[in-house]
Amino acid sequence: MIIVADNLTITHPDVSDAIAARNPEPIRALVMACVDAGAGAIDINPGPLTKNASEIMTFLVETVQAATAKPILLDTTSAEGVAAGLSAAKNRVIINGFSLEPQKCENILPLARQFDVDIIGYVLRPDSSVPTDEAEFYEITLSLLEAAQKAGVSHERLIIDPVVAPLIWENGAAHNRALLSFLHRLDDLAGTRLRRIAGLSNLSAGPAPKRKKQLLQRAFLPMMASAGLDMVLMDVFQKGGMATARACGLITGEKIFSWAAID
Amino acid sequence: MIIVADNLTITHPDVSDAIAARNPEPIRALVMACVDAGAGAIDINPGPLTKNASEIMTFLVETVQAATAKPILLDTTSAEGVAAGLSAAKNRVIINGFSLEPQKCENILPLARQFDVDIIGYVLRPDSSVPTDEAEFYEITLSLLEAAQKAGVSHERLIIDPVVAPLIWENGAAHNRALLSFLHRLDDLAGTRLRRIAGLSNLSAGPAPKRKKQLLQRAFLPMMASAGLDMVLMDVFQKGGMATARACGLITGEKIFSWAAID
Numbered sequence: 001m002i003i004v005a006d007n008l009t010i011t012h013p014d015v016s017d018a019i020a021a022r023n024p025e026p027i028r029a030l031v032m033a034c035v036d037a038g039a040g041a042i043d044i045n046p047g048p049l050t051k052n053a054s055e056i057m058t059f060l061v062e063t064v065q066a067a068t069a070k071p072i073l074l075d076t077t078s079a080e081g082v083a084a085g086l087s088a089a090k091n092r093v094i095i096n097g098f099s100l101e102p103q104k105c106e107n108i109l110p111l112a113r114q115f116d117v118d119i120i121g122y123v124l125r126p127d128s129s130v131p132t133d134e135a136e137f138y139e140i141t142l143s144l145l146e147a148a149q150k151a152g153v154s155h156e157r158l159i160i161d162p163v164v165a166p167l168i169w170e171n172g173a174a175h176n177r178a179l180l181s182f183l184h185r186l187d188d189l190a191g192t193r194l195r196r197i198a199g200l201s202n203l204s205a206g207p208a209p210k211r212k213k214q215l216l217q218r219a220f221l222p223m224m225a226s227a228g229l230d231m232v233l234m235d236v237f238q239k240g241g242m243a244t245a246r247a248c249g250l251i252t253g254e255k256i257f258s259w260a261a262i263d
Numbered sequence: 264m265i266i267v268a269d270n271l272t273i274t275h276p277d278v279s280d281a282i283a284a285r286n287p288e289p290i291r292a293l294v295m296a297c298v299d300a301g302a303g304a305i306d307i308n309p310g311p312l313t314k315n316a317s318e319i320m321t322f323l324v325e326t327v328q329a330a331t332a333k334p335i336l337l338d339t340t341s342a343e344g345v346a347a348g349l350s351a352a353k354n355r356v357i358i359n360g361f362s363l364e365p366q367k368c369e370n371i372l373p374l375a376r377q378f379d380v381d382i383i384g385y386v387l388r389p390d391s392s393v394p395t396d397e398a399e400f401y402e403i404t405l406s407l408l409e410a411a412q413k414a415g416v417s418h419e420r421l422i423i424d425p426v427v428a429p430l431i432w433e434n435g436a437a438h439n440r441a442l443l444s445f446l447h448r449l450d451d452l453a454g455t456r457l458r459r460i461a462g463l464s465n466l467s468a469g470p471a472p473k474r475k476k477q478l479l480q481r482a483f484l485p486m487m488a489s490a491g492l493d494m495v496l497m498d499v500f501q502k503g504g505m506a507t508a509r510a511c512g513l514i515t516g517e518k519i520f521s522w523a524a525i526d
Contacts, residue, residue, distance in 0.1 A: 223485045223514065248482050
């Protein structure tokens, strides 16, 4: 399982300040710390980029690339921002991402073909709400595959994100159980191996102590790993979570087991 | 998921000393501490009981029942010991357990019918070695169901134990992946809901730091919980593992989610 750092996000004040000041130093330091902590890729999340989209994404991609050669994920709803990031990128890039929302299918999805890169497809309804049962996860995934095919993007380029729901939502737990079952059966459904990614922090969204949030995440991550998750987007500074992720790799057979491989 | 304490075992020197001296006090104290820590049932493991089987098991069952009304598991290969435990029991009892080994089918399995109690069936070959692929898990389970039926024990009385393998074994990781897949598909195979239990500590058998063992167990437990485990046999004094088990219950929908339900 590749661990993608979710730490470079506009919601962290240090990051938003650095972006506002176009100050690369705190971002470089953050990225190097992420890699040090075990990140295999860096998600760049500057928010929706309603203005200066090209300039900000170019600044971020160049700054991240000055710190690491690891793959980068372009995590914004701005097609202009994604395109600028793709143009500036030398590292491997994944577009994060598109959904059945018409604006995203029309403006973001075609960039995956144009730049010949991987793209994440969110298992969300066209209005961005989450599906409630397993059958709907399948239907939406088929629609994502169809949309990708129409845009000339092959299923090998697609990475499915089933979108973890907050447990505090009324249907959150039921949604996440359907999600796990969906992940387990996805290959049978699709008749081929589709890669999958999920963001872990959403599980514990809401006001609660960090300790409780991390405990939930550490319990849910092995469930998703065992269901065949290829990449997880998470806080790489969460030591317990990172140790759990590595332990999962030993159990799922990604790495040969040895006691020395355990933190 | 019911948490069964594996702490009352002859392999702990305090327990073996107390058994040798027929001293109930340390055992009572241990059992009360287990219940305090969250145990929902107590496994009584006095070893193979090659002599004084009846007397020792009677002593243990009476001692445990003086400390708790929780269910007890009679965990010995001695049919005489199991029979004595069943005769002494007032609490709910589970026989732990039988396998396809002829001696167990002949001597232990019939006791489940005679005393009308639940019995655990180990997914092991008749020579007690572990199966290596998922298909063999199914075959053995079907043989366990057949043996039970022959002995007049209904499948509702049966609790399947797929027997976790040490990761340090050459085929340990592959075995445990087959085990998870087996647990996920068991109901479809059996055409009915079969209860399942597993012992967690076997995963990390071998000489290694406790910290590493516990990390592995905390990563594997959610995988089994998500695959539909009903009962887990584990060290209830492992605080992190117990917190993980409770978090699993919130994710699998066993309990309604609330932040207050998390340690």
